[in-house]
Amino acid sequence: MKRSSRLGITYAGPMGLWLTIFFLTPLFIIILYSVLKKGLYGGVEGTFSLAAYRQLVNPAFARVLFRTLIVAVTATVITMTLALPCGYAMARSRHQSFFLGLVIVPFWTNSLIRIYAWIAILSSKGFANELLKQLHIIDQSLPLIYNQGAVITVLVYMYIPFAILPLFTTIDSFDFQLLEAARDLGASRFTSITRVLLPNIRSGIITSGVFTFIPIFGAYTVPLLVGGKDSYMIGNIIVDQVTKTRNWPLASAISLIITLISTVGVMWMLMAGAQEKRERSESLRKAGTR
């Protein structure tokens, strides 16, 4: 695997070049802005200042961050729990592209109107409540909207395809005969899935988690529209700092800290995945199955 570097550069060069030109420079701008003095009307002034980082230490931010973490973790767990069986069923199906289309195409309609549709569904006179009333399960409308529950529900809805796609992709390359072999050897359904399938699609699971958690963590529109008084998330704070408070250095600082934490998290997961894979191939090689 340690092969010619010229080829490697040919393959990876274009993306490296693209990101260097079009992303690294803006990133430097952000880093620079975070240590400059804030301009009165937005933007920055040329003086060095760590005020933004000092302002980060704010209990209000900490509360919102904590709330964001809880919402993001909950939503991610639910999403991935649903996505795994879906990815599995899709990978095993004879109509892969059909299901792929079904899962993706709804998301080519504008997200704002889909959120409005959810508001219509969850409102007190909306579809959900009316249905429950018709079925005589409830007498009075439940408060299904403008609260954390609604935010989590709609976030799950918005990001299921993001979670399914990586799982589907990885499960698709999995050799199902291994599962059958495990069953033949007497393993239960559950064991064969947990001990055989899951470890082998580990990279897919990690990618799925990353694709889901990170956007949910930074979500802004969903909490704004379907959330209540208590649903403000970190994404909202950052937007506010850029637009309403006109504190671009602070917005940059918050973004950088979040990015740093996420980057460390993602790199750790990827490396742990690579590590485990190396160990697995080592042990397989030793066992002589290859």
Next chain:
Amino acid sequence: MNHHRTLISYVLFTALFSFLLLFTTGCSKEKESGESSKADNTLYLFNWTYYTPESVIEAFEKEYGVKVVLDYFASNEDMFAKLKGGGSGYDVVFPSQDYAEIMIREKMAAPLDHEKLDNLRYISPLARQKATYDPDMVYAVPYYMGASGIAVMKNSVEDYPRDWSIFSDSRFRNRMSMLDDMREVMGAALAHLGYSVNSLDPDELEKATRLVNGQWKPNIVKFDAEGFAKAFSSGEFSVVHGYGEAVFEEIEEERWDDVDFFLPEEGGPMYLDSMMIPVTARHVELAHLFINFIHRPEMYAQFLDRFRFPSTVHTEAEQYRTTEPIYSSDALAAYELKMDLGENLPLYDNLWQTIRYDD
């Protein structure tokens, strides 16, 4: 595997095709604007959505044989962040008073040539007087002066006070919303307590914040600046703090009688939107023509009709209107323009954080 390959070649083909299309449209647009900045026949507006009626735009396009391209923003902050970050190419923008002032201070606005704007004589003295940042219209021509108010669904709510204290009324708990806007909410609280909406007195601000946090916030479902009209129309909320034109846009005409929209007499925060020409504008001549055109009484009346606004900045347009306004200019008597807070912004912002970020 074969059909996989064909699929990918289809995909690549479509993508390549779009890519080419993109570049040709991109290039031709630049060529177009290059030519037209000499030929002067396309006008670029940056405006609130729907704020300039289609009929007026079409009439302008027809009369001068030009094209008008509109870009939209949903808040002053978005608009300003974009301009500040370097966005250019707009010939006329429509900022509210606080951002008009900022743009003037930051030298982002071009001075106007009054020779080309003789319809400025229709601008009301009241509007000019309120526009303390530019009473002589050197940079900004008033477009509309108005305010948010309170909309109540009459058949779901009985016996309510027609002022800001409605939000303290626990009978309507969980059926109300207020705007997700710091200046609007704080301004309402300050006005209710008899203070200025631009107050910088920490004591007054403290009292206003306590009013909001202690009495109003427990009764409202959320702070909503985007969906309040829809929620009001669907019955989710019976009392909303918001813009009248949005509410009446959402509710069908048959139900307009059920709605009581009013501006509390105690006063509150008011806005004044102006037309300004950014220094980066490329079609200054055309921009002047447009500004003048809009203020022709019969044209401006179409704007008033579209939103059922009272004529607060224009002296002549009233005669040409064909609809009843949703509130009267007199209602604005006790209202104050929200001026920019400048360096005092953190004063408000810290208090707003306690309202908005906490549970």
Next chain:
Amino acid sequence: MNSASSHTRTRHRATFSNTVLILVILFLFLPLFVIITYSFSASKSMEFTTFSLKWYHQLFFDSDELWRAFLNSAVIALSSAAVATVIASGAAIGIMWYRFLGRQYIQILSFLPMVLPEVIIGISMLIFFSAVRLSLGLVTIFIAHTTFNLPFVYLLVTARLDEFDFSTVEAARDLGATEAQSLVKVVIPSILPGMLSGFLMAVTMSLEDFVITFFVSGPGSATLPLYVYSMIRYGVSPVINALSFVLILSIMLIAFTLRRFLKTIAASS
């Protein structure tokens, strides 16, 4: 042990996962049913009053701006997704299998656009474009969209490559295949699902994006989300609902005819 033999796609009675899939698909389509229903409602709000085709009428006869925005969105989505797919897949191959100077650097850089908050990316790209005097327009939107699409495609293809057995490439090489041949005949067919997923995901994200596009778009280059989101304060017109239904029908139609067409090609070859 390549993927060809792993596709024992028997009608496996994985009823639990099949059920979940069906339920999730219903869940995904639920708001769509709402949208489609209301597109036929005469009232402007999300309430069904009387049946009416007026929004469709408005869509086809009085919505030039909307269609322009839609066209912009479609062109940008397809092109930025295509470019992102190609270069990110290449990068995934390069980084997985080769060692070279700058490998770590590109690895780290590869997922940063996904992690940084959109509003910050938007503002900083705007500042960047202004600084280099690149005039805002479709091209800047294209650049921004490609940039934020890259991490997704890269990670998807990497995940797929993770499970790929390199020995097949070595075998091909031993049999005398050149780099290009082994790439096209061995590698690509195998990572194709990853590339396709990446492409689809990139298209989705590009079609959706509002925040970044707002900042880097030029006058007159509005995309569909910009057009729709700006209506947010004032009431989003149900014409968008009608457009959504038309869009979904068209995609299904295109997909259906494409499948038919591909089947006839596959049958004849």
